[in-house]
Amino acid sequence: MTQRTGLILDFGGVLTTSVAACASGFDRRAGLRDGTFLSVIAKDPEGVRLYADLERGAISQEEWNERTAALMGIDGDNLLGRVLADLHPAPEMIAAVAAARAAGVKTGIFSNSLGSGPYDIYGGYDLHANHDVVLISESYKTRKPDPELYTIMLGLMELPGEACVFVDDTARNLPPAEELGIATVLATDSVSTITQVEALLGLSLRPEV
Incomplete structure (x- = not known):
C-alpha cells in the first residue's frame, strides 16, 4: 500500500x-417548520437547481439569497449569512x-x-x-x-x-x-x-x- x-x-x-444544525436553528428563528430550509435545497426541484448553481458559481450569492428565500416566503436579505449564523x-x-x-x-x-x-x-x-x-x-x-x-x-x-x-x-x-x-x-x-x-x-x- x-x-x-x-x-x-x-x-x-x-x-x-454542523451545517445541518445551523439550518435547524435558522428554521426556528425564522418561524419555519423544522427541516424547511434543508428540504428546499435538497428536495424542492427549483431549490435543488438554485443550490447547485450557487455551488458551481453559475449564480451569485445575492441572486441565490433572493430566489431561495422566495421559495420559503421569507425575506432574502443575507439569507445565507442568517442560515449559517451559528456556524x-x-x-x-x-x-x-x-x-x-x-x-x-x-x-x-x-x-x-x-x-x-x-x-x-x-x-x-x-x-x-x-x-x-x-x-x-x-x-x-x-x-x-x-x-x-x-x-x-x-x-x-x-x-x-x-x-x-x-x-x-x-x-x-x-x-x-x-x-x-x-x-x-x-x-x-x-x-x-x-x-x-x-x-x-x-x-x-x-x-x-
Missing part, C-alpha cells in the same frame, strides 16, 4: 460545526489537521462554493496560509460530486489517489474519491473523524494527556 501523505478536507461540517470553527479538527501538516502530510481544502459575499463562509480561516492546496468549486464551474473535480484536486495535490485521505460530511461526495483509490472518511463528530484519520495516516493527531 502506498503511504498516505495527503489529507483532503471538505470545509463546512468538517472544519466547522463556528471545530477547534479539535482544525488542530488535528495542523498536526498532520506539521508531521509532513500535505493538506488540501476541497469545498463546494457558497459564493464570497455578502457572507463569506471562509472568512477568518486563512485557508491558503494553513493548507497546501485550496480548491473552491466555483473556480472550475462545477461541484462535488462531479468526478472531474476530484481528478483536478489530485493534480493540485500532486499525489496519487492511493496516497490520500478525503474527509467530507456528505456521503454522496465520497464515492468519486473512492473510485480514484482515495481512502474516505464520512465526518460525523470530531472525535470519531480524527480517530479514523489517525488510523489511515498512521499518525497521532491529538496532544497526549
Whole structure:
C-alpha cells in the first residue's frame, strides 16, 4: 500500500460545526417548520437547481439569497449569512489537521462554493496560509460530486489517489474519491473523524494527556 501523505478536507461540517444544525436553528428563528430550509435545497426541484448553481458559481450569492428565500416566503436579505449564523470553527479538527501538516502530510481544502459575499463562509480561516492546496468549486464551474473535480484536486495535490485521505460530511461526495483509490472518511463528530484519520495516516493527531 502506498503511504498516505495527503489529507483532503471538505470545509463546512468538517472544519466547522454542523451545517445541518445551523439550518435547524435558522428554521426556528425564522418561524419555519423544522427541516424547511434543508428540504428546499435538497428536495424542492427549483431549490435543488438554485443550490447547485450557487455551488458551481453559475449564480451569485445575492441572486441565490433572493430566489431561495422566495421559495420559503421569507425575506432574502443575507439569507445565507442568517442560515449559517451559528456556524463556528471545530477547534479539535482544525488542530488535528495542523498536526498532520506539521508531521509532513500535505493538506488540501476541497469545498463546494457558497459564493464570497455578502457572507463569506471562509472568512477568518486563512485557508491558503494553513493548507497546501485550496480548491473552491466555483473556480472550475462545477461541484462535488462531479468526478472531474476530484481528478483536478489530485493534480493540485500532486499525489496519487492511493496516497490520500478525503474527509467530507456528505456521503454522496465520497464515492468519486473512492473510485480514484482515495481512502474516505464520512465526518460525523470530531472525535470519531480524527480517530479514523489517525488510523489511515498512521499518525497521532491529538496532544497526549
